[in-house]
Amino acid sequence: MRKIIAVDISGRHKTSDGKYHLVCAAVAVSISPNHIERVHHVNTKYFVREKSLEIMDVVHLMEETVNNIDTWGTIVAEMGDLYNKPVDMVSKMFNRNFKYQESISERLAIQFAHHISHSSRKLLLNKEI
Amino acid sequence: MKKVVLVQRNELESNEHHNSRKLKELEELAYSAGYSVIGKLTQTRNPNRNYNIGPGKVEELANLVSESNPDKIIFYNQLSVMQIYNISEKCKCETIDKFNLILEIFALKARTKRAQYQVELAKLQYELPKAKTIVSLLKKSEKPGFMGLGGYEDSYETDLKNRISRIKKELKQVQKDYENLRQHRHEKGFSLIALAGYTNAGKSTLFNNIVNEDVEAEHKLFTTLSPTTRSLDVNGRKVLVTDTVGFIENLPHWLVDSFKSTLDEIFLADMILLVVDISEDIEDVKSKLITCHNTLWEEIEAVPIITVINKIDKVSTNCLNHKISEISYLTPNPIMLSAKNPGSIKPLIEKISSLLPEWxxxxxxxxxxxxxxxxxxxxxxxxxxxxxxxxxxxxxxxxxxxxxxxxxxxxxxxxxx
Structure with a gap:
């Protein structure tokens, strides 16, 4: 079993107030090649930005969210979240180990993080806007 | 054998090894379609709107074509109709892309009615978004009216749509028959096991060995297109094993949709044997396994997967151990064997037996x-x-x-x- 922290950001599109309301979710899980075996920790963080995200902004958002998780693990994210940049280039921008999703379980963990970030953002926007 | 020239445009900052593997795969696909490769051209740059590759490279390609006189130019990258038209005009040679090539192979291998329908559907779905451009290109040289072919071009898109809906209807019926068969097999107590994996991983060879069959197995991509199912006795229990089409990287959604009923043989199985060729370079093995995980992950239920690490006879023990540890995070329930050697199948049968639904x-x-x-x-x-x-x-x-x-x-x- 391996420990990973799957990360996903929701809200990459501008809302009607002209701002970007972003929610980043990080999920620390233990995985086997095709199953999530255990969920250790979940953390969500809310960000507001005036401009769309550059690649370094994405890295900062992800790291800030992951820093509140005390479990150690490789950060795993979807390639599209980091503008489809090659993994060798992106991993150098992170302070922790980083990789793109590969196995079935890593994809499931990202899907899990995506549902959390998406639903959290929906909850926030319904209250605030 | 018809002659072809291969062309590949690589993305900026892309991995060199990965690019050369893609070109090698395109060469193998061309070979499977019955072509012999007489030249290759590559370029690393952002896509050009008119030619995909740069205008200078197109000149180079035109020179190569006039010198070697190939029957076709095959691009790795997906081309728009305008790009195909421009390159064909410039080089005076028929130009296709990788997806057209795959369709050519599928058309060659399609023997069952279902496969023929699926190939036709894929061709039509590939053509549909291009219909308007094709019509405007046709109109460039041919006006409707006296001595022209009239307004037939305007109905081209509608014709395609009609044919697509007709084939979908036919396929729905065929799919229903297969669903009924699957249900019947379940009711009769058979567990369904599907062989999955990247194309040319050795699925058919393994299938032949475990069920004692003689399906066509060749060292070519996409040898198997239509699924074959045979029964197998696993320690007294009856299971049905299905050999089916292999996966390939970056399959477009219209191709996956067209072959949905064939892929369902894998997606709806009770157990999946994921076959991987370990004799290849470790980066290639990883990359092919990632493609398989990508194809499977959203479609399959929580069914057991056995990773069949095939062709171990072609790798030294040290090298094998290194490779196994490198890919361990992608290989659930690994079993190592050589599908060509019937003696090495026993541990696989035992593993299947241990993972079958409990009786x-x-x-x-x-x-x-x-x-x-x-x-x-x-x-x-x-x-x-x-x-x-x-x-x-x-x-x-x-x-x-x-x-x-x-x-x-x-x-x-x-x-x-």
Missing amino acids: KRRSLKLPISSYGMSILSWLFDEGIVHEIKYTDKIIVDVEARDEIIKKAEKINDNYRT
Whole structure:
């Protein structure tokens, strides 16, 4: 079993107030090649930005969210979240180990993080806007 | 053999090894379609709107074509209709992309009605978004009216749509038949096992060996297109093993949609044997496994996957151990074997047996009568009869699926009362 922290950001599109309301979710899980075996920790963080995200902004958002998780693990994210940049280039921008999703379980963990970030953002926007 | 020139545009900052593997794969695809490769051109740059590759490279390609006179130019990258038109005009040679090439291979291999429908559907779906451009290109040289072919071009898109809906209807019926067959097989107590994996991983060779069959197995991409199913006895339990089409990187959604009913043989199986060729370069093995995980992950239920690490006879022990540890995070339940060697299949059968859905074991009492004997015969068909004792009644120790055991227990209770 391996420990990973799957990360996903929701809200990459501008809302009607002209701002970007972003929610980043990080999920620390233990995985086997095709199953999530255990969920250790979940953390969500809310960000507001005036401009769309550059690649370094994405890295900062992800790291800030992951820093509140005390479990150690490789950060795993979807390639599209980091503008489809090659993994060798992106991993150098992170302070922790980083990789793109590969196995079935890593994809499931990202899907899990995506549902959390998406639903959290929906909850926030319904209250605030 | 027809001659072709291969062209590949690589993305900026992309991995060189990965690019060369993609070109090698394109060469193998061309070979599977019956072409011989007489030249290759690559370029690393952002896509050009008119030619995909740069205008200078197109000049170079045109020179190569005029010198070597190939029958076709095949691009790795997906081309728009305008790009195909421009390149064909410039080089005076028919130009296709990788997806057209795959369709050509599929058309060559499609022998069943379902496969023929699927290939036709894929061709039409590939053509549909391009229909408007094709019409405008046709109109460039040919106006409707006197001595022209009239307004036929305007109906081109509608014709395509009509043909697509007709084929979808036909395929729906075929799919229904297969669904009924799958349901029937489940009801009869068969567990369904599908062989999945990247194309040319050795699925058909493994299939031939485990079910003692003789399906076509070649060192070519996409040798298998239509699924073949055969029964297998796994420690007394009946399972059905299906050999099916292999996966390939970056398959477009219209191709996956067209072959959905074939891929369902994998997606709806009770167990998946994921075959991987370990003799290749480790980066290629990883990349192909990632493609398989990507194809499977959203479609399959929580079914067991056995990773069959194939062609171990082609790798030294040290190298094999290194490779196994490198890919461990992508290989659930790994079993190492050489599909060509029937002696190495046994551990795989044992693994399949251990992961099959659990059966229950009960001792039942049946009357000694023609009714009791018919129940016994039914138990022989549906499960594994471990022991029978004939006293004033028939005492049978049987192992079977839950529903069979429940049915048998009901008969047993009725007999007691």
